[in-house]
Amino acid sequence: MNDLIDKIEDILEEAKFHNEYGEDICLDNQEELAQKIYDLFVTESTHGYMCMTDYDYELGVAKGGNVVYPSVEDIKENRSCVSECGIVKVAVRAIEVTQEQDYSGLLDDEDINQI
Numbered sequence: 001m002n003d004l005i006d007k008i009e010d011i012l013e014e015a016k017f018h019n020e021y022g023e024d025i026c027l028d029n030q031e032e033l034a035q036k037i038y039d040l041f042v043t044e045s046t047h048g049y050m051c052m053t054d055y056d057y058e059l060g061v062a063k064g065g066n067v068v069y070p071s072v073e074d075i076k077e078n079r080s081c082v083s084e085c086g087i088v089k090v091a092v093r094a095i096e097v098t099q100e101q102d103y104s105g106l107l108d109d110e111d112i113n114q115i
């Protein structure tokens with residue numbers, strides 16, 4: 001995860017920030033800002049646990065997807081591979097709704113009127 005903080009620091013290094021008066025904002029505290037952005041990302045995300053092999057090689061490419069487990073205990077109980085593969089804690093955050101919810105096929109009109 002320090003890699004993510006390094007990347008945030010790089011972005012801050014290259015970025016030109018100006019305050020409301022058009023003055024450059026001092027980036028002397030770049031490390032502190034990077035930590036704050038990282039903390040915001042982490043706190044605004046849902047956390048889970050994945051097989052580290054899935055995370056390193058399968059995430060985003062495996063047909064059928066990958067499972068994110070709610071706890072270390074749960075992944076150990078349901079994935080026997082993790083004793084070899086390892087476990088990684090992940091942060092999941094929605095970035096865009098690509099299809100809106102539509103429960104109309106599951107509910108009758110009376111149920112929909114109560115929503």
Ligand SMILES: [Zn+2]
Pocket residue numbers: 051052053054081082085086
């Ligand atoms: Zn595995």
